[in-house]
Amino acid sequence: MTSVGVRTRPGGFSTTSGAIPTTQRIRRVWDYRRILTLLVHRDLKVRYAGSALGYLWSVLDPLLMALVFWFIFTQIFHRHVGYPPYILFLVMGQMIMAWFQQGVTSTAKALRSEAQMVRSSSVPRELWVVRVALSKGVEYVYSLPVVALFAIAYRKPPTIYIVFLPLAMLLCFGLVMSIGLALSVLSVLVRDIDRLIPIVLRFLFYCSPVLYSIQDVPKNLRGFAAYNPLAGFLTLSRASFFPQELYWRSVIVAIVWIVVLFSAGVWVFTRFESQVLKEI
Amino acid sequence: MTQPPDPIISVRNVGVSFAKNRRRKRSLRDLLFKGSLGPGTNAPGEFWPFRNVSFDISPGESIGVVGRNGAGKSTMLRLIAGVLIPDEGEVSVHAGVAPLIALTGGFEGELSGRENVRYVSGLHGMSEEEIDDAFPEIVEFSEIGDFLDTPFKHYSSGMKVRLAFSVVSRLSEPILLVDEVLAVGDKAFKAKCLKRIDSLLEGGTTLFMVSHGEGALKRYCDRGLYLDGTGLAFDGPIEEAIDKYERDLGMVAQPGQNDDFALDSLADV
Numbered sequence: 388m389t390s391v392g393v394r395t396r397p398g399g400f401s402t403t404s405g406a407i408p409t410t411q412r413i414r415r416v417w418d419y420r421r422i423l424t425l426l427v428h429r430d431l432k433v434r435y436a437g438s439a440l441g442y443l444w445s446v447l448d449p450l451l452m453a454l455v456f457w458f459i460f461t462q463i464f465h466r467h468v469g470y471p472p473y474i475l476f477l478v479m480g481q482m483i484m485a486w487f488q489q490g491v492t493s494t495a496k497a498l499r500s501e502a503q504m505v506r507s508s509s510v511p512r513e514l515w516v517v518r519v520a521l522s523k524g525v526e527y528v529y530s531l532p533v534v535a536l537f538a539i540a541y542r543k544p545p546t547i548y549i550v551f552l553p554l555a556m557l558l559c560f561g562l563v564m565s566i567g568l569a570l571s572v573l574s575v576l577v578r579d580i581d582r583l584i585p586i587v588l589r590f591l592f593y594c595s596p597v598l599y600s601i602q603d604v605p606k607n608l609r610g611f612a613a614y615n616p617l618a619g620f621l622t623l624s625r626a627s628f629f630p631q632e633l634y635w636r637s638v639i640v641a642i643v644w645i646v647v648l649f650s651a652g653v654w655v656f657t658r659f660e661s662q663v664l665k666e667i
Numbered sequence: 668m669t670q671p672p673d674p675i676i677s678v679r680n681v682g683v684s685f686a687k688n689r690r691r692k693r694s695l696r697d698l699l700f701k702g703s704l705g706p707g708t709n710a711p712g713e714f715w716p717f718r719n720v721s722f723d724i725s726p727g728e729s730i731g732v733v734g735r736n737g738a739g740k741s742t743m744l745r746l747i748a749g750v751l752i753p754d755e756g757e758v759s760v761h762a763g764v765a766p767l768i769a770l771t772g773g774f775e776g777e778l779s780g781r782e783n784v785r786y787v788s789g790l791h792g793m794s795e796e797e798i799d800d801a802f803p804e805i806v807e808f809s810e811i812g813d814f815l816d817t818p819f820k821h822y823s824s825g826m827k828v829r830l831a832f833s834v835v836s837r838l839s840e841p842i843l844l845v846d847e848v849l850a851v852g853d854k855a856f857k858a859k860c861l862k863r864i865d866s867l868l869e870g871g872t873t874l875f876m877v878s879h880g881e882g883a884l885k886r887y888c889d890r891g892l893y894l895d896g897t898g899l900a901f902d903g904p905i906e907e908a909i910d911k912y913e914r915d916l917g918m919v920a921q922p923g924q925n926d927d928f929a930l931d932s933l934a935d936v
Binding site: 398399400401402403404421422425426429432433436501502503504505506507508509510660661664665 | 683685745746748749750751752753754755756757758759760761762763764766768769770771772773775777778782786789790791792840841
């Protein structure tokens, strides 16, 4: 039997009809962490294969959207939401929101896009989902220099709350992974999930404090807005530059959401995994 | 058969069910209104290619699985590859597996052959050092030559499979799984593939092979499992397994059957 230390993955395995407990699933992903690193590494290599241009592509979409919204809300309408400089406020929100949106879209395809590998390798299937959520996260980190550029251009120094940025990222990662676990298997079994995802994502985009601050939500709706699972990472990441954005309630709500969604995601994944393997 | 104490593969009371007449995908409506998608929900519509199958495989054995289409040969192979979860029973594999199935899985079109070799070997469990060691040999075996730094997507299909075969067959895992995909490349390369498998077997690799092709089975395997569509009908010497299979086929058996093509043509080389 080969040991985990020498090789990048454990040597053997055992599969039964019974469900695998969650703790064991998590440990299995951990055992395969070197392969996970390899996969993320490969994703980035593919993504940035054309070097500079590849990088541009990954930040272009959120950046362009931010510019469009900046134009609409400051040049056409007279903005009274968010905080100045509004473009920095937007970019900061857009970038992490892009992680969430692209993360959910691609985790839903995580198993199908690696169907060949899923059919031939005993790598734990969760790995394909976690890998996508992580890759998108690394892309987010790579996009931060763009944010820094805007901050420098507008001479807006970061606040001390920038120390919470990793926590914001953890929240976003947790959500993407939890939702992705469920969607990755469901989208194999149910044909219209793929159509539903962009609709729900667009809906969530406008419901979430991306274009506006959670403080801009009228008082009577504020409590409701705070229950949005996305508000946590949005407000917390923006607090790096806009301390007014710090709203712990939405962070705590997000953590609760993640616990619930993660449990649900693992349950769905466990429930349908064996069926997905037959159909993929 | 005498069983040495420690089996490398152990299959216990295993069964797998498939949905009969299943459509490729369900709609959200089915999920919401027809209840669960889980196994066992539409019992009349499911079928079990095999049930209650048990066997042990000792290190170094070479097993060939025979049976008609739909008898569950590939299903059995996939169970042992760990890419299918049994609905009943337990499959334990006590060592690493090199799957010669879905060969080009994990290869990324945008990356060069060189990068792909490194990544895919890594995905299959090789460490950096092992990859460094094996790299020249993999490249040489694949006969890719000058195309090593060309993006994988520009390779011909033959080159793709050759490179993939070179990687997977060089994994030096104790267990080798072979599906009927072996007919890769031109005649000369096929001969090389066969030799590679021979040398792996000499090195003590455990082989688990699925085929309709009598030639390949007789050449490589010493033990045969015969799946007759309900379960494991025979487990014993490969010749007897093939005999029994062919007797059951009776008049239906025809020498030039389509399925025989893959490995038979190989065995002729």
